[in-house]
Amino acid sequence: MPTNQETADDPGRTQVIGRVAKVLMEISRQGASGARLKDIALDTGIARPTVHRILGELSAVGFVTQLADKRYALGPTLFSLGLSAPNPIHDLSSIRQLAQALADHCGDVVYVALRKFDGVHYLVRVEGSYPIRTHLVSVNDSKPFTASYSGLALLASLGESERRSAINRLALDAPREWVEKHRRQLERQIRDKIDEVHAQGYCAGKNIVMPGISGMAAPIPSATRQPYMTVSISAVEDRLHADRVKELAPHLLKTARDMSVFID
Numbered sequence: 001m002p003t004n005q006e007t008a009d010d011p012g013r014t015q016v017i018g019r020v021a022k023v024l025m026e027i028s029r030q031g032a033s034g035a036r037l038k039d040i041a042l043d044t045g046i047a048r049p050t051v052h053r054i055l056g057e058l059s060a061v062g063f064v065t066q067l068a069d070k071r072y073a074l075g076p077t078l079f080s081l082g083l084s085a086p087n088p089i090h091d092l093s094s095i096r097q098l099a100q101a102l103a104d105h106c107g108d109v110v111y112v113a114l115r116k117f118d119g120v121h122y123l124v125r126v127e128g129s130y131p132i133r134t135h136l137v138s139v140n141d142s143k144p145f146t147a148s149y150s151g152l153a154l155l156a157s158l159g160e161s162e163r164r165s166a167i168n169r170l171a172l173d174a175p176r177e178w179v180e181k182h183r184r185q186l187e188r189q190i191r192d193k194i195d196e197v198h199a200q201g202y203c204a205g206k207n208i209v210m211p212g213i214s215g216m217a218a219p220i221p222s223a224t225r226q227p228y229m230t231v232s233i234s235a236v237e238d239r240l241h242a243d244r245v246k247e248l249a250p251h252l253l254k255t256a257r258d259m260s261v262f263i264d
Contacts, residue, residue, distance in 0.1 A: 019046055023054050027064065027072055029162050031118030034071030043161065088228075088264040089114075089123075095259050096124050099231060102255045103128040106248055108235040111137060112220075112259070113150040115228040118166070119143050120151045134213055134234045136173070144171035146190055149203060149215035150230040155190075156197035157219060157226045163194060174210045201253055204245040206237050214240035218252050221260040229263060231256050 022044040027035050037055065041048040055072055058064035062077030089095070095112055103110040107130035113120040121142045127133060137143065145151035145166045155163055167187050172179050179186065186208060193203035197219065206214035215234045219227030233240070233252060240248075 019044075019050065020054055020058070022046065023051060023058070024063065024074070024078075027074055028117075029159060030071075030073075030165070031162075032073060033118065033165075034067045034069070034073040036071055039161075040072070043159075086264075088222075088224075089262065090264075091262040092123065094262050096126065098255050098258050099124050100126045102231070102233070102251060105251055106233055106235075108233050108239060109133050111150060111230075111232045111234060113148070113154075113230050113232065115154050116142055119145050119171075120148060120154060120230070122150075130235070130239070132236050132239075134236060136210060136213065136234065143173070144169070146170055146209070147172050148209050148232070149193075149205070149217040149234070150232045152190060152193045152203055152209075153197055153217035153219050153230045153232070154227060156194040156203070167191065172209060178211055200249070201256075202249060204240060204249075206240060212237045214238070216240060216245055216248065216252060218256040220256045220263065222263060223260070224264045229259070231259060 023040055023046070026040050026043050029035075037051060038048065040046075040055075041051045044051070046054075055064055059066060059075070062075045064072050065075040066072055099110045099112050103126045105128075107128035109128070110126050111122055112124035113122045115121075119142055122137050122139055125137065125139050137148065143151055145155040146169070155166055167190055170179065170183065170186065172186075189205065189208050193205055193208065196203040202216055202218035204214075204216035209215070213234065214237050215232055217230050217232035220229040220231060222228060231252065233248065
């Protein structure tokens with residue numbers, strides 16, 4: 001393993017590692033659909049021939065795979081490598097307890113979700129005492145970014161190109177006829193929700209990800225990277241009206257901050 005002095009004495013080595021990291025991160029941002037070579041070069045600022053050479057070397061060791069449409073996606077070797085990485089969630093039990101306390105306060109369903117490539121994966125679902133509940137998502141379900149308020153909260157932390165790509169795809173679980181009828185309005189509302197997260201740390205709305213459903217979500221702060229987890233409240237349409245959102249927002253944000261203690 002090179003020492004700090006050896007790395008300092010060989011700036012070329014540091015430059016190569018930095019370029020490889022940029023290429024891998026750019027591919028990861030595009031999710032399962034993969035990234036085109038020319039877009040990787042454009043978005044990383046690395047010359048196209050250099051990107052092509054890096055991709056070839058990464059493909060040879062299984063860190064990158066080329067899809068049928070010539071796009072590049074993360075390879076299976078990275079999955080195996082990731083299994084050996086430390087879990088960034090230190091105490092899921094404590095996170096679940098905090099989620100339950102929020103559910104007890106608001107009476108509705110509370111979720112904790114984790115980013116997963118081009119969407120979110122649900123780790124925790126707890127319920128409050130309100131008798132009418134939403135049953136759209138279960139633990140271990142995954143959803144595209146635009147199909148949940150948790151996804152919208154995380155989408156706000158990603159790059160503009162990935163946000164634009166997700167909005168253009170507009171992957172929702174709602175009836176297709178409803179989506180097509182309201183498509184332009186939904187695209188505008190999703191952009192508004194992303195702006196809300198940037199401005200106030202959470203987003204809230206109704207009839208966006210699914211007709212008849214309201215929700216609010218906040219990213220859980222991470223000390224070491226951009227947000228990769230969220231906490232959210234889900235309810236029937238009229239349950240989260242503007243005054244109630246204003247009342248619950250401090251509790252949602254505090255729960256997110258409290259949960260951050262248990263993650264990297």
